[in-house]
Amino acid sequence: MYIVMATPECAPVAKAGGLGDFVHGLSRELASHGHQVDIILPKYDCLRYDRVQDMETYHSDLWVPFYDRAVHCDVERGEVDGLQCFFVDAHSEHGFFNRGAIYGDADDPDRFTFFSHAILSFLLAAGKRPDIIHCNEWQTGLVPVLLFERYAAMGLDRTRVCYSLHNLGHQGWTTPHVLHMNGLDAGRLMVPDRLQDPGNPGAVNLMKGGIVFSNFVTTVSPRYAWEIQHTEQGMGLQGVLRTHDRKFGGVLNGIDTNTWNPATDAFIPVPYDANHLADKGANKTALRNRLGLVDAAKPIVAVISRLDRQKGIELIRHGIDFSLEQGAQFVLLGSAQDPAVNAQFWEAKKVLQESADAHLELGYDEELSHLIYAGADMILIPSVYEPCGLTQMIAMRYGCVPIVRRVGGLADTVFDANYNDRPFEERNGYVFDELSFDGLESAMKRAIGLWWEYPDYFRQLRLNGMRMDNSWARPAQDYLSIYEHIRVR
Ligand SMILES: Nc1ncnc2c1ncn2[C@@H]1O[C@H](COP(=O)(O)OP(=O)(O)O[C@H]2O[C@H](CO)[C@@H](O)[C@H](O)[C@H]2O)[C@@H](O)[C@H]1O
Numbered sequence: 212m213y214i215v216m217a218t219p220e221c222a223p224v225a226k227a228g229g230l231g232d233f234v235h236g237l238s239r240e241l242a243s244h245g246h247q248v249d250i251i252l253p254k255y256d257c258l259r260y261d262r263v264q265d266m267e268t269y270h271s272d273l274w275v276p277f278y279d280r281a282v283h284c285d286v287e288r289g290e291v292d293g294l295q296c297f298f299v300d301a302h303s304e305h306g307f308f309n310r311g312a313i314y315g316d317a318d319d320p321d322r323f324t325f326f327s328h329a330i331l332s333f334l335l336a337a338g339k340r341p342d343i344i345h346c347n348e349w350q351t352g353l354v355p356v357l358l359f360e361r362y363a364a365m366g367l368d369r370t371r372v373c374y375s376l377h378n379l380g381h382q383g384w385t386t387p388h389v390l391h392m393n394g395l396d397a398g399r400l401m402v403p404d405r406l407q408d409p410g411n412p413g414a415v416n417l418m419k420g421g422i423v424f425s426n427f428v429t430t431v432s433p434r435y436a437w438e439i440q441h442t443e444q445g446m447g448l449q450g451v452l453r454t455h456d457r458k459f460g461g462v463l464n465g466i467d468t469n470t471w472n473p474a475t476d477a478f479i480p481v482p483y484d485a486n487h488l489a490d491k492g493a494n495k496t497a498l499r500n501r502l503g504l505v506d507a508a509k510p511i512v513a514v515i516s517r518l519d520r521q522k523g524i525e526l527i528r529h530g531i532d533f534s535l536e537q538g539a540q541f542v543l544l545g546s547a548q549d550p551a552v553n554a555q556f557w558e559a560k561k562v563l564q565e566s567a568d569a570h571l572e573l574g575y576d577e578e579l580s581h582l583i584y585a586g587a588d589m590i591l592i593p594s595v596y597e598p599c600g601l602t603q604m605i606a607m608r609y610g611c612v613p614i615v616r617r618v619g620g621l622a623d624t625v626f627d628a629n630y631n632d633r634p635f636e637e638r639n640g641y642v643f644d645e646l647s648f649d650g651l652e653s654a655m656k657r658a659i660g661l662w663w664e665y666p667d668y669f670r671q672l673r674l675n676g677m678r679m680d681n682s683w684a685r686p687a688q689d690y691l692s693i694y695e696h697i698r699v700r
Contacts, residue, residue, distance in 0.1 A: 212694055214241060215341040216250040217330050219313060219323060219350040222470075223577060224259045224291050225252055227313045228517050229464075229601045230347060230377050233431070236467035237690065238294050240683035244691075249339070251330050253308040253322075254287060254298035263289040269297060270337050275329045276394050277303070282325070286333055299329045315548055320385035320417065321392065323350035328393050330354055331362045340367065342698045345690075346374045349383025352421030353393065356406070359424050360395055371697045373690070374425035376418065378598055379439050379446045380521055383417030384408060390415065404454075410447045419451055426697040428452075428459045429690075431599035432620030436461030444596050444619075462690060463623055464599040465683030471584075471605045478581035483610075485677045488670065491585065491610055498586030501579075502570040504540055509568070510662040511540045512655070513587035513611070515580050515602050518547035518556060523616065526593035526651045528559060531569060533652055537659045541569040544576060544583055584609040588669075589658050593643075593651055597621045603640070607676030612669070613640035614654050624681065628672055629657065639676040 216238055222231035238248045260266070266289035274281040285300040301307045307322045316322065331354065334341065346354045355372040363370075390397040390406070400406045401415065405423055408416035422428050430436050436459065439445040440452045452459055469475070473491070474484040480497045483490035499506050512534040516522045527543070534541040547553040553573070560571040572579060584590075590606040592615040599620030603613040615621040625640040626633050643654040661669045 212343065212691070212698065213247045213341045214249075214694065215330075215334065215339070215344045216248060217327070217344050217346045217351040217354050218250065218252055219326070219348065221250050221252055221291065221294075221296065224262050224296070225255055225257075225313060226577070229599070232467065232601055233375075233377065233464055234347065235292065235294070236465055236470075236683050237687060239292065239467060239469075240465070240687035241691070242294060244687070246691075248294065249341070250291075250294055250296045251333065252296065252298060253326050254300040255313060256309040257311055257313065258298070263291055263296070265290055266298075270333060273329070273333055273336055275301070275325065275332045277325065278392055284329055284333075286337075297333070299326060299333065301325065301329065319350075320383055320389050323383070324353045324389045324393055324417070327351050327353040328357060331357050331367065334370075335362060335366055341370050343694045344370055344372050346372055346421060346425065348375075348377055349381060349418040349421065352383055352417035352419075353389070354421070355424035355426075356395065356400070356420045357393065369699045371699065372425040373427045373429065373693055373697065374421045376422075376428065376430040376439075376598070378521070379418070379444065379448060380596070382419065382446065382448065384411070385415050385417065386413070387415055389417070408447070409450060416448075419448060422448070422451055422455055426458065427693050428455060429462050429693065431462065431464045432623045433461035433463065434622045435596075435598045435619040438596070438619060460693075462686050462693075463620060464601060464604075465686045466601055466604045466608065466681050468608070468682045471608050473585055473609050476581055476585065478578045479585040483585075485610075485674055488610060488673065494582065494585035495587075498542070498582050499540075501582065502542060502572070503567075504542070504570060505567040509538060509540050510588040510659060511542055511586060512589045512591055512614075512659070513541075513583050514543045514545060514591050515583055516545050516592070518545040518552050519549070520552075521595055521597070523593035523595050523646070524552060524555075526646070526648070527591065528555075529648050529651060530591045530593065530655065531559065531563070533655055534659070535566075535568055537656065538663070539568075539659050542583055542587060543571045544580055545571070545573060546575040547573070584611055587611045588662060589614055591655070592616070592621060594618055594621065595646060600624070604681040607639055607679055608681070610673040610677050612658060612672050612676060614658050615640060615642055616646065616650070617642045617644050628661070635671075636675055636678075639672060639679060
């Protein structure tokens with residue numbers, strides 16, 4: 212099968228969070244089964260060019276419609292971890308992809324609907340006729356709309372769209388100008404059963420457009436699929452998702468087990484696996500040395516996260532104090548887009564400046580994240596909502612025990628050590644329900660207490676997590692079944 216991944220992110224070249232991992236991991240698994248996978252993403256100025264091999268111009272005469280004119284683009288081809296990637300380089304006066312960051316500008320709806328349009332123009336012009344375009348997030352929500360409204364009639368009539376929702380907190384709310392910009396008929400599309408936002412009749416909702424016009428819609432865990440249809444986690448799209456229930460389902464994400472493998476990880480000083488768990492200790496020492504923490508007989512609690520409201524910022528901050536109170540050390544690697552949240556964490560960092568037991572690293576650092584997974588004993592994920600969550604799965608692979616709130620994909624992957632009807636070998640972490648300091652403390656206390664008092668039992672929990680299969684093997688089969696189900700034969 213020929214599959215095109217339409218995406219604003221792909222690890223490790225353009226990654227702001229879990230979407231980058233999703234595209235990279237799923238694509239590699241699909242390609243390993245012999246399918247042709249092309250990834251199309253913007254040619255950002257902030258791409259990790261050092262991770263792209265053999266970049267060369269592939270198509271130099273692409274003209275993408277933009278209001279009543281067209282913008283000239285080049286498409287470069289390069290390889291990322293053996294995956295074929297196409298990078299759209301737009302030569303417009305807006306510098307759409309030259310902003311020093313992937314997201315965060317007021318004109319993001321213009322930037323990414325332009326990108327969506329460029330994907331279809333490129334496929335058409337380059338004679339590519341994929342069976343499936345797999346779109347992701349609101350940034351590519353306009354692809355199925357443009358395909359249905361315009362590009363099917365121009366030659367892409369055999370292409371079908373699978374659309375994945377990774378986070379309903381960002382739906383691409385904007386004004387109808389993006390429809391004019393892309394040559395679409397606002398009169399036809401700004402109606403309740405098409406792109407009109409359910410809560411604001413004057414607004415375009417790009418994610419809703421993606422849901423309505425795609426052949427199949429997925430989200431990244433079964434539990435989140437239920438939550439967004441039946442609770443306020445749908446953030447206004449509950450009704451739309453229920454209407455389209457017959458083409459909607461949850462597929463639990465996997466992780467790329469080559470990238471995230473403590474036995475072969477080039478970013479950690481001492482490799483280890485479940486049979487050599489004692490070697491994890493040397494990585495703990497290396498982590499302490501790197502971050503200036505004292506080397507003492509204490510557990511390390513870690514957070515690796517985008518510092519977004521979604522992730523439970525207040526509980527993360529409380530987790531710092533509570534870890535120290537319980538005699539543990541605390542390490543945070545976090546990046547905040549919101550200046551207020553950023554300032555809050557810089558303040559906390561200043562307060563902890565002299566501490567030999569806590570370190571906050573503010574920013575994005577892929578290499579350091581590997582060392583933290585390898586060196587820490589526990590990872591804290593107190594999310595307000597969590598579509599899937601990859602950090603708990605990565606942490607478990609590194610023998611780091613997750614402490615999570617029971618929401619979304621966290622509920623589907625972490626099973627409490629004490630309160631669970633599963634057999635012991637399937638229990639792998641600590642879970643709490645209530646979004647409160649008490650809720651958080653109840654789980655942290657049990658986890659840290661176990662580390663201090665029952666080290667053998669704690670070791671067993673680590674091993675249970677390390678032995679779980681969270682690879683892409685099964686989810687990739689689920690996606691292939693979906694592609695088979697919708698493709699034109
Ligand atoms: N400061 C930092 N430095 C280095 N690395 C960092 C980092 N902060 C985060 N990371 C890394 O980014 C990834 C985060 O993955 P998540 O799935 O937890 O989050 P995210 O909310 O971005 O993704 C959204 O999409 C994914 C994919 O579908 C869903 O799992 C998730 O629930 C949804 O919110 C992990 O690989 C983590 O190691």
